[in-house]
Amino acid sequence: MESAPLAAITLGGLQALFDELKNQGYRVVGPVVRDGAIVYDDIGAVSELPRGWKDEQDGGHYRLVRRSNDARFGYAVGPHSWKKYLHPPLQPLWRARREDDRMSVEPERAVPERFAFIGVRACELRAIAVQDRVLLGGAHADLHYQARRNGAFIVALNCSQAGGTCFCVSMNAGPKVDSGFDLALTEIAEGGEPLYIVAAGSEAGRKLLSALPHREAQSQEVAAAAAIVARTAASMGREMQADDVKELLQHNLDHPRWDEVAERCLACGNCTMVCPTCFCTSVQDSSDLAGLEFSRSRRWDSCFTSDFSYIHGGSVRTSTRSRYRQWITHKLASWFDQFGSSGCVGCGRCITWCPVGIDIAEEVRAIRESERPSAAEPSGESAAGGITPVKQR
Amino acid sequence: MSMAAEGAASAAAGVAGKPAGPDPWLPRLGRIVSRRRDSRDAWTLEIREQIPQSASFRPGQFNMLTAFGIGEVPISLSGDPAAMDRLIHTIRPVGPVSTALAQMRPGAAIGLRGPFGSGWPLRQAVGGDVLVVAGGLGLAPLRPVLYALLAGRERYGRITLLYGSRSPDDVLFHREIVSWSRRQRIEVHVTVDHAASGWDGHVGVVTTLVPRAQCEPQRTVALVCGPEVMMRLTVAALHAHGIPHEAIYLSMERNMKCALGLCGRCQLQSVLVCRDGPVFRYDRVRGLFAHKEL
Amino acid sequence: MEGLEGIIREHPFFAGLDERFIALVSGCAKNVRFEAKQYLIRHDEPANEFYLVRHGRVALEIAAPGHGALTFQTLGAGDIVGVSWLISPYRSQYDAQALELTRAIAIDGGCLRTKCESDHDLGYEMMKRVVAILVQRLHATRLQILDVYGR
Incomplete structure (x- = not known):
């Protein structure tokens, strides 16, 4: 964290931030209320921020409700994440053309669009870092992601409100932002007009902050901001013991719990769409009717579809059981093997937006509990309650 | 407001500092030189690249072959690694893409990316x-x-x-x-x-x-x-x-869309088949055979 | 007789068999040879003999109307041809045809069966060895049924 003194800005200062970012050519995107949810969209004025709203979240449940103050960032996270800008749902890849007998292929240029993200949560910063490793950290960098990512200006936000399905504390991913931002805000909304305590996290952030109307934050304001984040950390809606979850799941690939969850799971793929780290894609080729113009585009895909694992002859994962297992074991276990970290940041979106309320934390707990010898049956003698762990090697 | 942040390092800079190389999603162009039937339902295509690549391939590696307007599939190289002016692929028509590829006649345009993957030891x-x-x-x-x-x-x-x-x-x-x-x-x-x-x-x-x-x-x-x-x-x-x-x-074989480690399709628990395979030492994948539908 | 015993002792099917039993088996054995195309075993005939192949190759076939004879397995040196001699009703279930000049030891199934009945230790040894071959062939059959190279 910066050792420089923290600044304080008002809503007016926040508006100046938006204006300055726009002046510098950034496309400013941030939270707005739309269709009964807080989503990310282009934003020009602070008046467009979700004033006085909070989100009530639980398994399969999301509702905006009024809060008692005029906080602009008094919600947790909605169905969107920043991946819709950095790793968009649809990405044209190339176009080809046949003229006479000659073929030519042209890449779709990676558009160096410069985004300024307003209100990026700690879990979301972590999610961006996770996608950075996947899409930029390997032998082949994704140029489209790279162009967008390199140009991004990030205004992060320390959470003042934990959502009902949040568990970033368990995943060691929040609620306090620690790095990877240009500016970080903490909103103090009690007592009328909100005040924003601002920390700069980069040279670009420091420069921009110095251009805004601001004053030095007073020590009691800094303390109040710290208390807000501490309160958020203490009020997580969910919890997941994450230290050994990789081994736990990898040793339980044939656990009966997968069958139980498959009875509820609709394989709709919502969890993968709202997850800020899910990155899987499919490609689609098309041509004009004359067979002269061709193109390929890439779109988000989900491991819950049957096409996802298709190899000649059929799908590898035909059952819902195997698809849910694939998703959760990838997210929480094999992601470590493949990319060196967990794929879960504890944002809770998959729980909230699951139409039947399947809870990733609860699923992990159920498998963990089954491994624990029950006090009632110290002998561990099979039968009741799935006491005997199902381990196959 | 003149204190622009232009040129100043943002938090994103350096995260992705790798220089932008050629787009790995972009196919190179080639033409079918010959096509022969090598079994009841497998055809071998000989492809010449429009701009020949000097690099060789390791036995066991594969290319992503594009039938324009239809799609792209991974097909292993089946020719002599010492003869690099021609790329040889043996294809059995199963899905729409492999069927289109297997039907290609000499002179037809084809797209290709690769070679990708680990080779035989x-x-x-x-x-x-x-x-x-x-x-x-x-x-x-x-x-x-x-x-x-x-x-x-x-x-x-x-x-x-x-x-x-x-x-x-x-x-x-x-x-x-x-x-x-x-x-x-x-x-x-x-x-x-x-x-x-x-x-x-x-x-x-x-x-x-x-x-x-x-x-x-x-x-x-x-x-x-x-x-x-x-x-x-x-x-x-x-x-x-x-x-x-x-x-x-x-x-090993799994569905692949990119062969670059970016699309996530070829996951097989702890490995990505395109990135870590397709050739694996048995003890590395042994545990996977015990479970269905991985 | 000594020559036969040596060959039987060396054959994988009888590997490690007690000397006492080798002698009993040898008492039911004789040397045979088949020219190419000649049948060792005919479908549905009494399974009077089984064969320890020494050289050559033998096809196990089932005749299918409209398809001729379908070969489902070929056997060679070290293999045995014929298992029905040990299992009631002691009738062959398929044809066995020599694909080339084939030399083998023919063992009289009825003779050995009688010895197995009177000495169950021998019977158990024979049963174990034949079951192992049946299981091996069952596994192979499963793999064939899966038609793993098909679409």
Whole structure:
């Protein structure tokens, strides 16, 4: 964290931030209320921020409700994440053309669009870092992601409100932002007009902050901001013991719990769409009717579809059981093997937006509990309650 | 407001500082030079690139081949790694893309990316015996190995090819197999699952050939490619024959869209097949065979 | 007789068999040879003999109307041809045809069966060895049924 003194800005200062970012050519995107949810969209004025709203979240449940103050960032996270800008749902890849007998292929240029993200949560910063490793950290960098990512200006936000399905504390991913931002805000909304305590996290952030109307934050304001984040950390809606979850799941690939969850799971793929780290894609080729113009585009895909694992002859994962297992074991276990970290940041979106309320934390707990010898049956003698762990090697 | 942040390092800078190379999603262009039928339902295409690439490929690697307007699929290289002016791919029409590819005539335009993936461990095999076990179209990704082994024949001990196919009509590269066998520089056993009269070769599954291999198990490297079930049972037969698990290599298959490690489709628990494979040492993927639908 | 015993002792099917039993088996054995195309076993005939193949190759076939004879397995040196001699009703279930000049030891199934009945230790040894072959062939058959190289 910066050792420089923290600044304080008002809503007016926040508006100046938006204006300055726009002046510098950034496309400013941030939270707005739309269709009964807080989503990310282009934003020009602070008046467009979700004033006085909070989100009530639980398994399969999301509702905006009024809060008692005029906080602009008094919600947790909605169905969107920043991946819709950095790793968009649809990405044209190339176009080809046949003229006479000659073929030519042209890449779709990676558009160096410069985004300024307003209100990026700690879990979301972590999610961006996770996608950075996947899409930029390997032998082949994704140029489209790279162009967008390199140009991004990030205004992060320390959470003042934990959502009902949040568990970033368990995943060691929040609620306090620690790095990877240009500016970080903490909103103090009690007592009328909100005040924003601002920390700069980069040279670009420091420069921009110095251009805004601001004053030095007073020590009691800094303390109040710290208390807000501490309160958020203490009020997580969910919890997941994450230290050994990789081994736990990898040793339980044939656990009966997968069958139980498959009875509820609709394989709709919502969890993968709202997850800020899910990155899987499919490609689609098309041509004009004359067979002269061709193109390929890439779109988000989900491991819950049957096409996802298709190899000649059929799908590898035909059952819902195997698809849910694939998703959760990838997210929480094999992601470590493949990319060196967990794929879960504890944002809770998959729980909230699951139409039947399947809870990733609860699923992990159920498998963990089954491994624990029950006090009632110290002998561990099979039968009741799935006491005997199902381990196959 | 003149204090612009232009030029100042943002938090994103440096995260992705890798210089932008050529777009790895973009196919190169090539043309079909020849097409020949190599079994009842497999065709071998010879492709010449518009701008020939100087780089060679390692036996076991694959290219992503595009039929324009239809799609792209991974197809292993089945030609001689020493002859790089032509790319050879052997294709069986199964889905729309492989069907379009297999039907391509000389002169047709094709897109290609690659080569991708890990190769067969030829270096580990030097000084010892090599046992190549192929099932069905699995002989295609193993043919470059046989070319490489024959090109450096003196570096290896006994070389044995065990090849299992569905029926005599499905036997791939039939004439070539006969010539390998005749020249006796490698020992060849071919078997088919079933045959009508007229076939005087072996009948029976490929695992039954393993005891016939004249290799010294403790100094043998085994290279296995075929359908997953066939590979699983072959590994058991090889192990029973005395070949340690650490000396057995398999080529795995999963759905692939990018071959770059970016699309996530080829996940197989802890590995990405395109990035970490397709060739794996058996002990690395052994645990995966115990579970269905991974 | 000594020559036969040696061959039987060396054959994988009888590997490790007690000397006493080798002698009993040898008492039911004789040397045979088949020219190419000659049948060792005919479908549905009494399974009077089974064969330890020494050289050559033998096809196991089932005749299918319209398809001729379908070969489902070929056997060679070290294999045995014929298992029905030990299992009631002692009738062959398929044809076995020599694909080339084949030398084998023919063992009289009825003779050995009688010895197995009077000495169950021998019977158990024979049963174990035949079951092992049946299981091996069952596994192979499963793999064939899966038609793993098909679409």
